[in-house]
Amino acid sequence: MTDDTRGSVATAAGPPPHGFDERRAETPLQRLQHVLHARPILGPLAVLVLAIIAFSFVSDRFLTAANLGLVMQQVTVIAVLALGQTLVILTAGIDLSVGAIAVFSSIIMANLATDLGLPGVPALLAGIVCGTAMGAFNGFLVTRVALPPFIVTLGTLSIFFSLNSVVSRSETVRGTDMPSIMTWTGTAFSIGDLRITYGSIIMLLLFGFFYYALGYTAWGRHVYATGDDIEAARLAGIRTGRVLFSVYLVAGLVYAIGAWILIGRLASASPNVGIEYNLNSITAVVLGGTSLFGGRGLVLGTLVGALIVGVFQNGLQLGGVDVVWQGFAIGLLVLVAVSIDQWIRKVRA
Template structure:
């Protein structure tokens, strides 16, 4: 070994280490490069293509301000929950408890206001705090006890859901009662109409949330740390990133966002229902995956998640308007999930 490495001292020293021999830029390599640098363009392209295709098939029934904003209303809750899921998955984690935390938070808002007779604002605050606490507990277990996020949040899911049913006694707080006594709980159900387009406050909140998260993730050091922790936690630690603090803050923020989703859920369905939103965790993971965020962490964007959620919404409404069996929606979504993960694998392979 020593003899072999002796030779290298005679090599010319002016040589460059390596040049970038990209070769002639083909269309395919250009496309690969775009997909690599901005993975969100793939779901955006699928979304636009889906809108165009359904628009051609259905005409004005689909391609109207009313129908398109209806899609936004239908994906608002999942979009908010999926934003929370996104930041967790960016750290190479997963949060299976998002749906349960959302429901428990909404139940706390309702029960504190109606059973304890507190002002609605206090009830809402308590609900938000509830989500924050649930997220912080998960984050603490992941960051300090080094438990796998899948297991921690699987447990939290069961615990929170059971707490929800025990605390609420599976009782629904009726929509009329809320509208009369505590309209603040239905705040996110209020609408702004622009022509035929209808925007609920929940939709606006989702769009603002995605914008804010995109900013924070790309423009602040906390955001860079989230990506670094998801990419390689040991390297991040050695580079001086507070890995534990970053993880706890991510899960805590995700819990808080889920609580906001719970508040928006009351606005969407009108009532406080312990049975609502049971599929939110699976649907949020679906949106994240279709949106091009890598389940291995460190890659993807919240904008992609929004596109992912909208793709699901467009397929759902479009196929329903076409009169197709709802199972076709699930079938297509399943295909999209697998295709999205295949693209992610290609990107990761190209990067190694």
Template sequence: MSSTAPTTAADEFAHRATPMQKVQSSLHRYPWLSPLVVLALLLVIFGVLGLVLGVGDLENLFKPGTISLMLQQTVIIGTLAIAQTLVILTAGIDLSIGAIMVFAQMFMANLAVYTTASNVTFMAGQNPVLAVFIGLIVATLAGGLNGFLIVRFNLPPFIVTLGTLSIFTALTLILFKARTIQGKEMPDFMLLMSTKLEIGPLTFTLGLIVMLLLYVLFAYILRGTAWGTHVYAVGDDPAAAELSGINVKRVLFSVYVVAGVVIGIAAWITIGRTAAASPNVAPEINLETITAVVIGGTSLFGGRGRLLGTLLGTFIIIVLDFGLSLAGLDQAYRVLAIGVLVIAAVAVDQWIRKVKV
């Protein structure tokens, strides 16, 4: 065979990367880079507007009290977004995350508190520790149901979770009759996640710390264990993963079960955060988790993304939320900004996928 002279010339040409290509390949290697840049830009813009130009109450954004509140506010979206990241990494989507979380927290509260309004009074009045534990199991089983339907009957995750979204929303109303249980009715253990901890000038809650620990734990699981590698491989190319000897169905099923566990923990954290168990706690939560994941640089086509990006995506949503309202703008602008960011994030993802190194 002839020598490789033309290939070398082509190689040389390929290595003359333009600045744009360098940006592209960096984003390709580090998917969390784009949310980091967006978050930094947001903080700079809000900083200039608030501290230099004195727009609205924006200067308050940088006070320890506001920062503490913003961090505490991330717990619901942030924790659920871990579950959503796992599912989206397998090229799936989970529309039922919010509904399962609400179902699980209502389950926990109705076990721990005796209310005449529910249809499950016969099992009320449990030990709160047992109530939380059973709630966790319920959420895990609900995740397992999603996984079972997707794997066993080869149904698209979008359709399955759209169905379970309705099912669990309805079950919440049927079993617990839409009655909000207030925090003051509940035993202390139910509200454990709202315990305040002073760290320097900031005030953390136990829920926030648990969320951050979950990020560390799942970042490790995704990058440091065989299961994590298999999640990426299955999301990237299920056929190739199967031929490599990976049991694709088992991996997929386990992802939905694990997502269920995380949703269960999020339910307990939510009771602490909102000091109540309410069926209308977070009506937008599903779209917000998907938004956090997508803004965070995880590809909706699967196999690409980092958990760190999701955490940054959650921060972006919360900072936008606080910043725009402190600037005196209507809630609608925040929704508008999120919409623009989501489309931009998906466009950037498509561009990154075409990378040539």
């Protein structure tokens, strides 16, 4: 095509309107939709910052170092469990056995150390191996038996909680009866007036590790690809079955580490806790901007989501709000977060 021909074609088509810019044609709401789609963590961060500012006016004690340290301690267990839940949800799955695996792992650790007299470190490692095996069992049923994750983990929720009652005989094991390593995660150290537990440090290290693993390794890219479109991932050569199995196995490992932190937090191993952990872990994931439809989200967003829950519960408590209304506020946040997620997913390419 000659230059004259190209010129005539351009003239026939007509030049674009002076100053026309497709991005400028978007409304402010559409621009926000694009920004949140590209950077999903911005929404949860904005909610967290606004909540902190609001509750600082509700109570003078909220922004004190002692109270902020308490919030961190309160969210540590849920944040770790939500980290494992994030891995599963990124693959468009769901894990309802989170609390059951964590509590059962803690009971195994405690009973091996007290009833069988196993030293602290071997008992701890045995409990972590058992938690990992429970996650692997979930992964086996999802990948090999091809059962839906919801059904699989709903069933194992009942199985693990039942086994938990049998092994524990519905008795709580006191921290004073265990080796010190079992409750070490609940030990706190001070930075000025701020008290931080070693469990919180383990939590932050876990989030840092999985931030790197999901963002900068082939495994992480395969996890996102599998959750976004499992058929397309399979056609691209990704062994999606192995990816899914590895996700449930690793999630079980994370839950077992959460069990160790749970023992330190409670200074005991109780079979009567954990009923609310499933809902709380999913809440933290959703508030953190991870899509329930898979393929989109960040583990750092999950940490922010857990902090949002902790800040709201603590701030409302300091404000004298009844526990019932605290649950109402968190539930409302979840509905808003899911609605925003669906809105963001409709963004135009």
